[in-house]
Amino acid sequence: MIRRQVAVAGIGQTGFAKALPGTAWELAIEAVTAALADAGVDPADVDGMCRFAPPFEQVSEPMLVRALGIRELAFFAEAPLGGEALGAVVAHASAAIASGLASVVVCYRAISQSRGGRFGRADRAAPSGAPSAGAGPGGPRADVVVPEEDNRSFAWPYGLMSPGQLFALWATRYAAVHGLTGEDLTASLGAVAITQRGYANANPAAMMRERTLDWQTYRAARMIAAPLRLFDLCLENDGACAVVLTSAEVAASLRPDPVYVLSATQSLSPYREPMGIYTGDLIELFPPAAADRLFAMAGVSRGDIDVAQLYDATSFMTMKGLESYGFVPDGRGWRYVAETGIGPESPLPVNTHGGHLSEGYLHGMNGMTEAVRQLRGTACSQVSGAEVALVGAPSGSAMILAR
Numbered sequence: 001m002i003r004r005q006v007a008v009a010g011i012g013q014t015g016f017a018k019a020l021p022g023t024a025w026e027l028a029i030e031a032v033t034a035a036l037a038d039a040g041v042d043p044a045d046v047d048g049m050c051r052f053a054p055p056f057e058q059v060s061e062p063m064l065v066r067a068l069g070i071r072e073l074a075f076f077a078e079a080p081l082g083g084e085a086l087g088a089v090v091a092h093a094s095a096a097i098a099s100g101l102a103s104v105v106v107c108y109r110a111i112s113q114s115r116g117g118r119f120g121r122a123d124r125a126a127p128s129g130a131p132s133a134g135a136g137p138g139g140p141r142a143d144v145v146v147p148e149e150d151n152r153s154f155a156w157p158y159g160l161m162s163p164g165q166l167f168a169l170w171a172t173r174y175a176a177v178h179g180l181t182g183e184d185l186t187a188s189l190g191a192v193a194i195t196q197r198g199y200a201n202a203n204p205a206a207m208m209r210e211r212t213l214d215w216q217t218y219r220a221a222r223m224i225a226a227p228l229r230l231f232d233l234c235l236e237n238d239g240a241c242a243v244v245l246t247s248a249e250v251a252a253s254l255r256p257d258p259v260y261v262l263s264a265t266q267s268l269s270p271y272r273e274p275m276g277i278y279t280g281d282l283i284e285l286f287p288p289a290a291a292d293r294l295f296a297m298a299g300v301s302r303g304d305i306d307v308a309q310l311y312d313a314t315s316f317m318t319m320k321g322l323e324s325y326g327f328v329p330d331g332r333g334w335r336y337v338a339e340t341g342i343g344p345e346s347p348l349p350v351n352t353h354g355g356h357l358s359e360g361y362l363h364g365m366n367g368m369t370e371a372v373r374q375l376r377g378t379a380c381s382q383v384s385g386a387e388v389a390l391v392g393a394p395s396g397s398a399m400i401l402a403r
Contacts, residue, residue, distance in 0.1 A: 002094040003299060007251035007258040008401065010039025010244035011369045016207050016360030019114035020238035028059040028110035029067050031240035039244040040254045041104055043068040046244075048102030050089040052109050052363060053078040059110045075102040081273060083311055084266065086364035087397035091264035093245045103246060109365040110240035163313065164233050168225035171316040174283045175227070178331040185227050188334035190218045192315035193231040193357055195343045200354025203380045207235055208358040232315040234356035241365035243372070259375045260402050262388070263297035265290060267396030284324065285317075290396030291325045298400040302326050305400075306386040307374050308348055309367030311393040312355040318342070322350070325392050344381055352381045367391050368399070375403040 012034025014020070014027050022030070036043055049064065051057050061076045075096045079088030093105035160166050175185045197213035200206035213231060221230040251258035267290035271279050295301060302325070310321035319333040327348060328336045342350035353359045353370040360366055371389040373379040392398035 002091075002098050002264065003262050003297065004260045004402075005248055006094040006097045006245055006261045007248045008243050008261070008372050009246045009251040009254045009258060010035040010037070010041065011242070011372050012036070012038055013205070013241040013362075013366060013369055014239050015205065016235075016237045016239040016362075016366075018207075018237055020112070022112075022238075023115065024058050024110040024112040024238075024240070025063055025067070027112060027238065027240035028064060028108055028242070031110065031242040032064060032068065032106055032108055035106065035108075035242040035244045039246070039251075041244060041246075044071050046070045046104050046106055047073060048075040048093060048096050048105030049073055050076070050093045050096075050105060050107045051078050052082070052085040052089065053080040056082050056085075056363065057109060058112075059108070064106075064108075073102075075105065079266070081268070081395070083313070083363050083393045084268065084273075084395040084397045086311070086368070086391070086393045087264050087399050088266040090243075090245070090261065090368070090399050091266060094261050094264055097245060097247055103250065105245045106242055107245065107365075108240065108242040109362050111362060112238045113236050114238050162225075164228060165225045167233070167314040167316060168228045170283060170320075171227055171314070174316070174320065174334075177283060178334070180334060182227065184334060184338075186219070188319055188338045189227065189229075189232050189315045190215060191337045191341065192312075192318045193229075194218060195337075195341060196312070196315075196318070196351050196355045197231070197358045198343065199352050199381050200358035203353050203359060206354040206359040207237060208354060213358075228314060228316070231357070234313045234361045235358070237360045239360050239362055239366075241362045241369050243365075243368060257376045257403065259372045262300065262400040262402050263294050264399040265294045265297065265396060272395070283320070285320065285394040286324060286396035288324075288326070291398075294390075294392075294396070294398050294400060295326075298402075300388055300400060300402075304388050305348065305390050306388050307352060307371070307383045308350045308390045308392065309352070309355070309364075309371050310350055310390075311364050311367065312351060312357055313361075313394075315357060317394050318350060318355065321392060321394060322348075324394065324396075325390065325398070344383070349381070349383050352379060352383065364391065364393050364397075368401075371401050375401060
């Protein structure tokens with residue numbers, strides 16, 4: 001339905017920093033305005049908008065409609081669950097354009113953690129009315145909703161007080177299942193962190209552009225939640241990203257290098273909500289069928305992917321993402337990143353902007369803007385001849401783009 005029928009006509013992003021002077025609203029305006037200028041589209045002509053849902057996204061559609069002078073939104077939608085919204089907002093926008101519900105759709109994500117609280121803090125309360133993480137002997141019950149103060153009692157006494165602590169459990173379980181030694185795991189996680197830092201050093205927009213990372217520094221870093229060290233976890237920052245999607249015909253009239261959407265997917269099955277820990281397979285982040293659907297819809301194979309931007313809230317996610325999307329057999333991702341690598345000369349360069357670990361954290365949206373730059377041929381760490389790119393979150397919320 002959407003393969004090469006919809007294209008990215010414009011991208012925009014703010015700077016990334018631990019704290020920026022603007023509010024999330026102001027950052028969103030900056031990113032969206034930049035994306036529209038990149039596309040050559042008048043803000044008044046925007047008739048569709050897709051965003052990440054609250055509590056993650058605090059900038060609403062009415063706020064932007066008023067601020068940008070948009071005449072009318074004929075279509076608007078939002079997708080929940082944080083990073084799992086990455087492919088969803090593009091899927092919604094693409095479906096709206098392909099079906100004629102909208103002609104120019106903006107997708108955006110704005111974060112102001114310096115004003116709204118850091119995602120990685122252990123004392124950050126869960127959203128009120130969230131499903132309990134342990135309501136029932138078999139794990140979460142979809143029909144059980146408990147007050148916020150009770151929700152935490154199922155996880156907090158056992159040390160699951162922050163995302164980093166849960167991510168550490170995934171990495172530890174992976175090592176146990178696949179027989180990795182502590183050194184094996186350190187070598188693979190460190191290879192990801194150091195390679196992505198190298199990409200960031202070549203990226204003027206990256207927060208870590210002036211901070212190199214070597215093995216001595218990596219190994220000496222403090223342990224945040226074993227086996228994850230400081231450099232294995234994503235940055236906490238302010239910033240915003242936006243993309244403008246239109247029909248393929250309109251995009252081709254706006255610029256000479258449109259980037260086409262081949263497919264966009266989302267996936268949610270029982271107990272696989274973000275950071276779930278009660279799935280049947282404790283180290284698989286989404287059903288393999290979700291990845292197969294992504295490639296089938298796009299009409300390409302794994303071997304056709306020239307560059308990948310994989311959601312990396314931790315270095316472990318980059319490694320596991322290679323397995324989940326089928327680039328590497330299960331249980332071999334750790335050896336692949338350590339021996340073959342994901343750098344510029346590897347068969348599949350990954351997170352060429354530095355990723356969430358070293359460029360900035362925008363719930364995957366800066367991975368999408370980087371994929372567009374790669375396919376336009378304007379990236380800082382440009383992959384020669386890049387024609388097809390995958391942008392994927394650990395939940396199976398993903399997209400495949402092509403020039």
